[in-house]
């Protein structure tokens with residue numbers, strides 16, 4: 175685990191963005207942990223988050239023309255990542271996000287920011303079964319742009335619609351890499367060394383046995 179990945183886990187736990195308990199996921203799965211990117215609620219936390227996303231992107235060496243944040247949670251994530259890419263990596267690139275409801279007055283439409291064109295780097299929170307990210311790909315295709323990569327905070331390493339991982343399905347369907355700051359393995363590794371809560375680690379491992387890949 176790299177230092178920035180450990181710092182990301184520590185920040186997520188500190189802000190209760192990474193929680194342990196019993197949670198029902200969008201897919202209906204009952205999970206002993208949940209990642210809620212909406213819990214990074216201060217300027218400093220968002221700035222750190224942007225640096226972690228930017229670091230993961232730099233490490234992956236992908237080529238892209240625009241940073242895209244899907245509504246709603248992807249919007250602040252893409253914004254802070256675009257700032258961190260410019261401030262820390264010398265990459266001043268356009269960014270854009272969508273609304274969930276089309277605006278029928280003023281400038282209208284569902285897209286805000288730079289024109290959605292070229293190779294698109296999508297910034298999102300989590301992929302579990304891959305439903306949400308497929309909707310994003312439809313937006314990119316409808317605009318005539320090309321997906322370049324998807325970057326998420328946490329790869330839950332779960333099965334998608336078939337037997338392989340949701341991430342592998344997305345990578346195969348759209349021919350793009352999915353980059354993550356951390357995955358479930360990093361969380362388990364962190365908890366095993368730092369938390370001393372063997373029961374919680376056992377629950378998470380049991381969940382991974384059931385839904386992991």
Ligand code: OMP
Pocket residue numbers: 198199200201207208209210211299300301302303304305306307340
């Ligand atoms: P999929 O559409 O199944 O890939 O689930 C992704 C979405 O689930 C995310 O965009 C979140 O809305 C939500 N989610 C989390 O935010 N954190 C989690 O730890 C798990 C989920 C989830 O419901 O699977």
